Amino acid sequence: MNLKKAVSVIAVVALLGAMVYAYTMYDKAFSTNIKGIDKETYIYIPSKVSYADVQRIIAPYVVDMDKFEAIAEQFKYSSNIISGKFLWKKGMNSYDMMQALRKNIPVKVTFNNQETIERLVQRLATQIEPDSLSLLETFTDPTFMEENGFTNETVLASFMPNTYEFYWNVSPLKVRNTMHKEYIKFWNEARLEKAKKLDMTPVEVAVLAAIVQKETAKNDEKARVAGAYLNRLRLGMLLQADPTVVFAKKKYTNDFDQVIKRVYLKDLGIPSPYNTYQNVGLPPGLIAMPDISSLEAVLDPEQHDYIYFCASVEKMGYHEFAATLAQHNINRKKYTDWLTRNGIE
Known part of the structure; x- marks a missing residue:
């Protein structure tokens, strides 16, 4: 065989080898390699995990791990793992799956009117990576509370119910600071001036607002309830707010799971x-x-002379208000009689 033929043969073999390699890599990259997903699912990659950890996490969804690893090697993924929440869809190939693992998806974090800071962090920990202990330590950091005028009893005021957007692997500090910014934004000059006219601090407003929150679920009644409580405070009366007794009972018994429908003498x-x-x-x-x-x-209470109120039996969910104790006793008897008739304890 002359030199020219030898070179041609080598070239052909090399070309065939390249074609085989290209086809093999194409198959590994672009053939469907996902399973166990009807439509889509989220993959959660914790912080500071090894490539072996990632393999264990994704194994239930990968048809051929060798194919996936071949593409992961091309992306140098083992030395460049990104933690977070990632979306995988039905029909994905290894290339799509790897691309998806490079796109951290934000999480919409929501929570309702939690009763304690402990309940809040427990709720948050179900939606993001940080655990409840790390969140609690950050939220109740002594320096943070001192700088912002909070105590362990009032720091809950800094975290207002809303929908917040974070990455799943967000730090506890980022969560706290983001939420506190919303608190600062809420307390603008106009609201601070309203609180001042009430001779109250923002924290005191929040303490009373929490009682109003628990007293009525009707937004169109809240200003009237707030007005009644403020009238009591101005007169130096006891607030006599049933929701505070419910809270006291839960705290005294260390049982915030109990459902209390009625406050007894x-x-x-x-x-x-x-x-x-x-x-x-x-x-x-x-x-x-x-x-x-x-x-x-x-901050904008209804102006009236009411200092008493109790639940209404005629307009469920609302209250009957009174300016005198005599009228209040009539309203209260209607309510207690209704409770007894309906067997509510």
Whole structure:
């Protein structure tokens, strides 16, 4: 065989080899390699994991791990793992799957009116990577609380119910600071001036708003309820707010899972600074997270002479208001009789 033929043969063999390699890589990259997904699913890659950890996480969804690893090697993924939340869809190939693992998807974090800071962090920990302990330590950091005028009892005021967007692997500090920015944004000059006219601090407004929040779910009634409580405070009366007794009972028994539908006379004697049947003025902290409507109700209360109210049996979900104790006793008897008739304890 002459040299020219030898070169030609080598070239052909090399070309065939390249074609085989190209086809093999194409098959590894672009043939469907996903399973166990009806439509789509989310892959969660924790922080500081090894490539072996990632393999264990994705294994239930990968048809051929060798194919996936071949593409991962091309992307140098083992030394460049990104933590977070990632979307995989039905029919994806290894290339698509690897591309998806490079796109961290934001998480919409929501929470309602949690009763305690512990309940809040537990709720958040179900939606993002940081655990409840790390969140609690960051949220109740002594320096943070001192700089912003909070205590362990009032720091809940800094976290307002809303929908926030984070990456799943967000740091606890980022979560705290983002939420606190919303608190600062809410307390603009106009609202601070309204609080000042009430002779209240933003934290005190939040404490009262939390009681209003628990007292009524009707937004169109909150300003009237807030007005009644503010009238009591101005007169130096006991607030006598049933929601504070409920909170005191839960805290006293260390059971925030219990459902309390009715406050009995014996409950009014629970020894607690949160029991406003025993202690004049506001309780030392929030009994729940007030939403914006409750905060606004305290800042813009309805002007009236009512100082008493109890649940209405004629307009369910609302209250009957009274300016005198005599009228209140009539309204209260209607309600207690209704409770008894319906067997509500």
